[in-house]
Amino acid sequence: MSSYTENKDDLLKRLRRIEGQVRGIQRMIEEDQYCVDVLVQIAAVRAALYKVGFNILQNHAHGCVMKAIRAEEEAGDQAIDELLDVIFRFTK
Amino acid sequence: MSSYTENKDDLLKRLRRIEGQVRGIQRMIEEDQYCVDVLVQIAAVRAALYKVGFNILQNHAHGCVMKAIRAEEEAGDQAIDELLDVIFRFTK
Amino acid sequence: MSSYTENKDDLLKRLRRIEGQVRGIQRMIEEDQYCVDVLVQIAAVRAALYKVGFNILQNHAHGCVMKAIRAEEEAGDQAIDELLDVIFRFTK
Amino acid sequence: MSSYTENKDDLLKRLRRIEGQVRGIQRMIEEDQYCVDVLVQIAAVRAALYKVGFNILQNHAHGCVMKAIRAEEEAGDQAIDELLDVIFRFTK
Numbered sequence: 183m184s185s186y187t188e189n190k191d192d193l194l195k196r197l198r199r200i201e202g203q204v205r206g207i208q209r210m211i212e213e214d215q216y217c218v219d220v221l222v223q224i225a226a227v228r229a230a231l232y233k234v235g236f237n238i239l240q241n242h243a244h245g246c247v248m249k250a251i252r253a254e255e256e257a258g259d260q261a262i263d264e265l266l267d268v269i270f271r272f273t274k
Numbered sequence: 275m276s277s278y279t280e281n282k283d284d285l286l287k288r289l290r291r292i293e294g295q296v297r298g299i300q301r302m303i304e305e306d307q308y309c310v311d312v313l314v315q316i317a318a319v320r321a322a323l324y325k326v327g328f329n330i331l332q333n334h335a336h337g338c339v340m341k342a343i344r345a346e347e348e349a350g351d352q353a354i355d356e357l358l359d360v361i362f363r364f365t366k
Numbered sequence: 367m368s369s370y371t372e373n374k375d376d377l378l379k380r381l382r383r384i385e386g387q388v389r390g391i392q393r394m395i396e397e398d399q400y401c402v403d404v405l406v407q408i409a410a411v412r413a414a415l416y417k418v419g420f421n422i423l424q425n426h427a428h429g430c431v432m433k434a435i436r437a438e439e440e441a442g443d444q445a446i447d448e449l450l451d452v453i454f455r456f457t458k
Numbered sequence: 459m460s461s462y463t464e465n466k467d468d469l470l471k472r473l474r475r476i477e478g479q480v481r482g483i484q485r486m487i488e489e490d491q492y493c494v495d496v497l498v499q500i501a502a503v504r505a506a507l508y509k510v511g512f513n514i515l516q517n518h519a520h521g522c523v524m525k526a527i528r529a530e531e532e533a534g535d536q537a538i539d540e541l542l543d544v545i546f547r548f549t550k
Contacts, residue, residue, distance in 0.1 A: 184306045197300045204293045211285055214276045217334035218360050224327040225364045228320050235316040236454075242309035243446045251435045251442075258435075262427045266453075268310050270420075272317045273457040328546075335538045343527045343534075350527075354519045362512075365549040368490045377487055385480045392473045398460045401518035402544050408511040409548045412504050419500040426493035452494050456501045 185245025186238050196234050203227045235272055277337025278330050288326050295319045327364055369429025370422050380418050387411045419456055461521025462514050472510050479503045511548055 186193060204227060210220050247265050251258030278285060296319060302312050339357050343350030370377060388411060394404050431449050435442030462469060480503060486496050523541050527534030 184303075184309050184312075186303070186309060186312075187306065190303060190306075193303055194300055197296060197303070201293060201296045201300070204289060204296060208286055208289045208293075211276075211278070211282060211289070214279065214282075217276050217278060217330055217338060218356055220276075220278075220330055221327055221334070221360045221364055224323055224330075225360070228323050228327075228364075231316055231320050231323075235313055235320075238309050238312055238316075240450060242313070243450060244443060246309060248435055248442055248446065251432055258432055259428060262432065264310055266424060266427060268313045268317070269450075269453055270457070272313055272320075273454070332542060335542060336535060340527055340534055340538065343524055350524055351520060354524065358516060358519060361545055362549070365546070368487075368493050368496075370487070370493060370496075371490060374487060374490075378484055381480060381484045381487070385477060385484075388473060388477045388480060392470055392477070395460075395462070395466060395469055395473070398463065398466075401460050401462060401514050401522060402540055404460075404462075404514055405511055405518070405544045405548055408507055408514075409544070412507050412511075412548075415500055415504050415507075419497055419504075422493050422496055422500075426497070430493060448494055452497045452501070456497055456504075 185241040189237065189241070193234060193237065196230065200227055200230050200234070203230070232272075239269065239272070277333040281329065281333070285326060285329065288322065292319055292322050292326070295322070324364075331361065331364070369425040373421065373425070377418060377421065380414065384411055384414050384418070387414070416456075423453065423456070461517040465513065465517070469510060469513065472506065476503055476506050476510070479506070508548075515545065515548070 203223065207220060207223050207227070210223065243265060247261045250261035295315065299312060299315050299319070302315065335357060339353045342353035387407065391404060391407050391411070394407065427449060431445045434445035479499065483496060483499050483503070486499065519541060523537045526537035
């Protein structure tokens with residue numbers, strides 16, 4: 183079960199836009215556009231992916247993690263460790 | 275003119291793989307897969323984009339920036355400022 | 367109440383070492399040492415502070431946050447929001 | 459020779475303030491203050507160090523790096539590599 187079910191449509195719309203932006207970067211490179219302009223676009227896609235991830239993360243923390251903590255001691259500790267682990271992987 | 279002309283094919287191949295990964299994340303969300311698995315995939319795509327950008331950045335610094343610095347005082351200072359600006363935008 | 371009471375001595379020892387490193391950077395600048403060497407030292411202090419913070423963060427998540435979530439619905443949601451907020455402030 | 463000679467006094471003033479902030483964090487821990495407040499302070503010190511480093515970095519890029527690039531081909535490439543390396547160490 184996932185905690186993002188409610189805003190699934192919004193997430194999918196954003197990811198389709200990101201897919202289009204990645205194709206746009208390919209076109210820029212094929213057309214030999216200026217390095218800095220390509221880099222600015224790559225930074226924009228990374229920022230957009232960050233926002234999508236942050237949204238999923240928030241829902242996960244308020245959904246799955248809270249449920250696990252309320253269920254039992256050990257499951258809660260595991261959920262917290264998993265949460266911190268994925269956040270630090272994500273913010274690197 | 276761009277400084278990445280030599281490894282254009284490699285960059286395009288990597289960006290096509292990234293495009294496929296973004297489609298993969300859409301599928302994961304459609305199938306309601308576990309939040310943490312989706313987040314790990316988003317982190318992987320961000321890391322792959324970072325590597326593509328870093329490659330372009332290195333070529334840019336050794337190519338365009340050095341050329342501008344050798345050309346004249348003012349162009350060199352501008353190229354350095356633009357380089358630092360895009361790096362910090364990129365590493366955010 | 368804090369969640370780091372158990373490893374207070376270790377945290378204080380590490381912070382005293384960090385204080386010494388900051389003084390060391392001042393000396394490097396007074397002696398006009400090479401910019402890159404100063405920057406490497408600043409990066410080291412930032413990394414050391416990150417580790418201290420991460421340690422406090424882990425104890426906080428397993429301590430205060432879990433307690434708040436078990437106590438009542440609203441307190442739990444607030445603790446999760448505060449946790450995510452401080453993590454993203456911290457990883458910037 | 460360093461590229462930050464001109465704003466040495468400003469850098470030293472900022473580093474003395476940072477040293478004081480690190481001592482302040484030690485006091486907070488000794489007094490068992492709330493984890494999140496300690497974390498906010500650690501984030502503030504990391505941000506202050508980042509600004510000091512960025513300042514040194516800018517002067518270095520416009521000073522030492524440009525001089526090396528103008529001096530000879532190989533020294534310029536080395537200076538660029540060293541610059542990129544320290545930036546990515548620094549922004550981690």
